[in-house]
Amino acid sequence: MNTMRLFGTNGVRGVANVDLTPSMVLKLCQSIGTFFRSGRITVGRDGRLSGPMLSEATMAGLTSVGCEVVDVGVAPTPCVQYLTQLWKMDGGVVITASHNPPEYNGVKVLARDGVEIPRSDELAIEEIYRRQGWSSADWRHVGKIFSRRHGIDTYVHDIGRHFDRETVRKAGLTALVDPGNGVGALATPYVLRDLGCGVRTINSNVDGSFPSRPSEPTPQNLKYLTETVRALGVDFAVALDGDADRAIFLDEKGHVHWGDRTFALIEQFFLADNKGEKLVTPVSSSQVVEDVAKAYGGSVIWTRVGSVDVSRKMLETGARLGGEENGGIFYAPHIPVRDGTIAAAFIASILAKTQEKLSTLLGRLPSYYNAKEKVVCPNEKKEQVLREIQGRARGSRIETIDGVKVWHKDNSWILIRPSGTEPVFRLFAEAKTEDETSRLISTYKQIVEDLAK
Numbered sequence: 074m075n076t077m078r079l080f081g082t083n084g085v086r087g088v089a090n091v092d093l094t095p096s097m098v099l100k101l102c103q104s105i106g107t108f109f110r111s112g113r114i115t116v117g118r119d120g121r122l123s124g125p126m127l128s129e130a131t132m133a134g135l136t137s138v139g140c141e142v143v144d145v146g147v148a149p150t151p152c153v154q155y156l157t158q159l160w161k162m163d164g165g166v167v168i169t170a171s172h173n174p175p176e177y178n179g180v181k182v183l184a185r186d187g188v189e190i191p192r193s194d195e196l197a198i199e200e201i202y203r204r205q206g207w208s209s210a211d212w213r214h215v216g217k218i219f220s221r222r223h224g225i226d227t228y229v230h231d232i233g234r235h236f237d238r239e240t241v242r243k244a245g246l247t248a249l250v251d252p253g254n255g256v257g258a259l260a261t262p263y264v265l266r267d268l269g270c271g272v273r274t275i276n277s278n279v280d281g282s283f284p285s286r287p288s289e290p291t292p293q294n295l296k297y298l299t300e301t302v303r304a305l306g307v308d309f310a311v312a313l314d315g316d317a318d319r320a321i322f323l324d325e326k327g328h329v330h331w332g333d334r335t336f337a338l339i340e341q342f343f344l345a346d347n348k349g350e351k352l353v354t355p356v357s358s359s360q361v362v363e364d365v366a367k368a369y370g371g372s373v374i375w376t377r378v379g380s381v382d383v384s385r386k387m388l389e390t391g392a393r394l395g396g397e398e399n400g401g402i403f404y405a406p407h408i409p410v411r412d413g414t415i416a417a418a419f420i421a422s423i424l425a426k427t428q429e430k431l432s433t434l435l436g437r438l439p440s441y442y443n444a445k446e447k448v449v450c451p452n453e454k455k456e457q458v459l460r461e462i463q464g465r466a467r468g469s470r471i472e473t474i475d476g477v478k479v480w481h482k483d484n485s486w487i488l489i490r491p492s493g494t495e496p497v498f499r500l501f502a503e504a505k506t507e508d509e510t511s512r513l514i515s516t517y518k519q520i521v522e523d524l525a526k
């Protein structure tokens with residue numbers, strides 16, 4: 074872990090007891106508590122083996138500087154986010170490394186609205202950490218810790234309120250839930266059951282060693298799930314990541330669908346009931362998101378890649394629905410953070426409403442071919458290379474909010490983004506044909522290679 078910058082793209086992450094030692098987390102949480110001026114803080118954690126150790130260090134750090142802690146225990150990240158906002162807390166801390174391998178853990182800091190704190194607040198916490206600028210509370214003012222393990226029941230119940238139980242119950246759907254031994258096991262099956270679905274589960278014992286599959290729900294990590302869907306004959310399957318903020322769906326035939334297509338389906342039904350609404354999605358999402366918006370009278374707001382950017386943009390613009398290609402669905406009337414469980418409830422409710430198969434509904438959406446590539450470029454040259462690409466880009470539309478995205482008349486596009494972690498540029502392209510997709514990639518790969526030399 075870089076000692077200068079603690080916070081990465083998604084909180085403070087590292088290997089437990091190597092980067093994230095109890096003493097490091099203690100000091101970090103003394104800094105976080107100082108930043109929150111000794112307010113009331115929710116603490117929750119995912120199911121990782123180092124979770125109990127690090128959440129004890131978290132609570133010790135927060136209470137030592139006078140914060141009051143409400144401990145919700147093991148819970149999905151979006152559940153801790155929801156409760157932070159619902160209980161009008163001053164902030165929250167989640168001990169999670171999301172989809173990372175089991176040896177990792179992390180500290181995610183939430184603002185009072187439940188959304189991750191902005192970059193400027195991360196810098197303020199790092200500054201307190203660097204100068205050890207906390208002061209221990211007098212013994213009389215050490216913070217109290219309240220345990221509210223039933224918070225997850227409130228979360229499960231409150232998701233159900235956004236859907237029509239009667240319609241779902243009548244449809245008699247059966248869902249297969251695969252939390253991948255993550256904490257989604259504690260929420261997603263219960264929400265679907267509460268809505269009236271029959272629910273089967275697999276890998277649903279919470280186990281921080283992730284014995285069954287890697288905790289990121291990518292198509293290659295879900296091959297066995299295809300077989301399970303076919304064997305059980307369910308209407309759909311949902312696979313979650315380790316902290317259950319992302320959901321990837323399989324149709325009744327066992328085909329894995331990527332997140333921006335299921336987002337587009339949810340978007341279609343949302344827009345049918347809510348004409349003229351804005352949808353928020355990162356520039357890396359498929360064109361299908363904009364196609365659906367146009368067809369149903371909505372409009373798309375593109376953001377930088379990252380869930381916090383989507384959440385903050387939704388708050389800023391009042392948009393009610395957001396989505397990401399990696400399986401993040403954000404629904405502001407619940408809370409504008411990504412939530413794998415609410416995504417599952419949306420899909421169940423759409424299937425119930427339409428009485429159609431998930432493969433049929435997704436098959437009706439416009440489809441595109443996509444391709445990815447990366448080009449090596451030294452970090453110090455990235456900025457200049459990016460400027461030159463912007464200058465050379467020719468298209469019907471250009472978006473420079475994150476890297477450069479160039480659209481062409483036929484709606485094909487290419488996105489060229491500098492990686493935040495590696496000395497490379499990442500290229501993503503999408504077009505109506507495979508040939509056109511490869512042509513876009515090879516043209517721009519050549520340009521980036523020439524500039525990066």
Ligand code: MG
Binds near residue numbers: 172315
């Ligand atoms: Mg996650």
